């Protein structure tokens with residue numbers, strides 16, 4: 001596979017491989033909404049005692065995927081708006097087998113494993129009852145501060161390969177592409193040993209440049225066409241979830257997430273469950289109010305408001321950034337010994353590798369495009385961000401479409417390297433939404449006629 005674009009970003013605060021146990025929560029706050037899901041149909045009553053793995057609510061627009069109770073507990077429906085609160089949560093997981101009738105697909109949906117799957121091109125939840133043209137399994141996570149696949153599978157290698165075998169049962173002759181960062185690494189060799197003899201697993205190495213692990217980019221590079229059927233994409237934790245459900249008949253209720261970023265003194269992975277109280281995480285990591293918390297990685301995550309009470313069902317990591325509070329004296333003339341720039345124009349380019357301390361400061365660099373071309377160089381989708389920006393600036397949506405704004409995978413790399421700090425990704429997301437809306441309106445009008 002040939003890769004164009006991507007950027008190897010060296011930022012301080014990446015989570016190490018250590019997995020830390022967190023204190024037991026007495027109360028869980030399960031958000032009824034996450035990035036892809038809206039659990040609008042409540043299946044339990046206020047005051048009801050539930051067991052771990054019971055379905056609390058479902059998302060009717062997403063194949064009725066369920067929000068599961070992570071522990072035996074008592075339901076409170078009206079305590080906090082937007083959440084199901086679970087009180088008196090039992091201390092331990094029972095690891096009980098659950099009798100789930102139905103097909104394998106129904107079990108994945110009902111026991112919480114299907115939530116880890118994506119359609120490679122759209123990023124949405126794929127149809128579990130469809131037959132995919134291929135499955136992409138990625139052990140690579142290149143967004144700084146995100147949970148690492150190697151940490152998740154290093155002590156669960158046999159579960160991982162069993163999960164791959166379970167996935168294979170959904171396919172006939174179609175392949176599973178197993179994406180690894182380095183085919184010669186010890187972990188890749190161990191995985192290779194385990195899947196030896198499984199001709200349906202094809203190992204694929206990707207360069208360690210952010211953006212190259214994006215599922216849509218991978219699908220395109222693998223030559224998998226959107227028009228030829230869906231492509232299921234799943235990360236290491238999803239394969240472990242498949243094993244948990246289909247081999248062990250247990251609901252997926254715990255998750256390993258990362259807590260990283262320059263405001264965390266000891267960036268690590270933690271094992272928790274959906275609904276884990278945000279306050280316990282803040283206390284556990286000694287986070288002051290002078291930080292910004294991002295749900296997800298630094299490029300594609302969402303800023304967490306102060307009102308957030310618990311971890312949602314899709315959270316893969318928290319990125320903590322320090323607020324930039326103090327004014328930098330003559331900041332604009334600083335030579336940049338401790339600041340990285342894609343252009344290499346700061347003194348830091350003489351230092352070699354170092355982990356830059358990222359803050360929330362934009363350092364006053366907002367200005368017009370200077371045609372430096374950096375955004376095009378790094379774009380893993382192979383499009384020309386500055387040109388699209390120019391067209392959007394002039395309200396020329398059709399022209400932006402012609403030069404394939406639709407191929408943008410929303411990785412945020414162009415915004416990161418842009419020396420003018422133009423919010424390119426944000427612009428492109430808004431423009432794509434507008435184009436989709438206009439097309440829908442045209443379709444509706446044509447239908448009426």
Ligand code: SF4
Pocket residue numbers: 375378379380381382383385407408409410411412413414415424425428
């Ligand atoms: S244009 Fe889209 S795909 Fe390309 S770098 Fe920017 S956000 Fe990423």
Ligand code: SF4
Pocket residue numbers: 368369370371372373374375376385386389414417418419420421422424
């Ligand atoms: S990186 Fe920013 S300044 Fe450079 S060409 Fe792209 S949009 Fe223009």
